[in-house]
Amino acid sequence: MDERQTIELGDITVDVVKKDIKNLHLSVYPPNGNVRISAPQRMDLATIRLFAVSKLRWIKQEQRKQRAQEREAPREYLNRESHYLWGKRYLLDVVEKDAPPNLNHNHSQMTLQVRPGADAAKKRAIIDESYRQQLKSAIPPLIAKWEQLMGVTVADFTVRKMKTKWGSCSPESRTIRFNLDLAKKPPAFLEYVVVHEMVHLLEPTHNSHFIALMDKFMPKWKFYRDVLNRLPLSYKRWDK
The missing domain is CATH 3.30.2010.10 (Metalloproteases ("zincins"), catalytic domain)
Incomplete structure (x- = not known):
């Protein structure tokens, strides 16, 4: 079963999911720029935190870009939409x-x-x-x-x-x-x-x-x- 934890980097919360994988994977999800790191199950949280800190500039850049991105209004599939x-x-x-x-x-x-x-x-x-x-x-x-x-x-x-x-x-x-x-x-x-x-x-x-x-x-x-x-x-x- 995947293990879930969080890391706080100032005002940024990073969701950490430990899985049966070999490498770290960092994702920033639209529309609000939520951050998630998938990590190998045996990797300690301190190592994952150092990785997140090293990517902090990129994370903030992605968040700014995503929050500024125009989005379609939710579709209801009604006439004249x-x-x-x-x-x-x-x-x-x-x-x-x-x-x-x-x-x-x-x-x-x-x-x-x-x-x-x-x-x-x-x-x-x-x-x-x-x-x-x-x-x-x-x-x-x-x-x-x-x-x-x-x-x-x-x-x-x-x-x-x-x-x-x-x-x-x-x-x-x-x-x-x-x-x-x-x-x-x-x-x-x-x-x-x-x-x-x-x-x-x-x-x-x-x-x-x-x-x-x-x-x-x-x-x-x-x-x-x-x-x-x-x-x-x-x-x-x-x-x-």
Whole structure:
């Protein structure tokens, strides 16, 4: 069973979870910047505290960034509610019908057909699945394009709801994960994330070599990064 403790660093409380793992993992969770460290079960609290202190500047930076990040209002999946696909705003039209659920987009309207009595969770699941399919169609051509340009190969990719990142890469398995919310953003930002994560196949860290590669492949990457990080994130209690 995981062991849970806390560390106080001035006005910052760090939740410590001891698990059957080999290395320390530090996370700062939106929307409020809650801090959590996952640590090996046998590591003493003093060692974990020293690690947390060494990362204090980064923790405060992440907290400031997350607390300043604009967030979408909670969605209730009601008529005339705003939803987004590829950066375009749609007004939701909920239609109850005793037929298989589906979702259609027409001009500025997003029509969600659900069975009578469907709750918000069911409506959300239908829209999320539509976002997932949109991304699964849009990502492969981008990967194929950049595989040729970079001379790398992506073994597989997945689309999932992610807590703190727009994407992540596992260089060892050559797999990439994409945040489901990317389907809500303009397509250029999806391509930026594809390039960013594929560059990690050439350079796993964010060092000067990584920056040089990003400058080479996508000279405007810092613009896309900064704008994407200012766009609204979904309203989620990731710290729970």
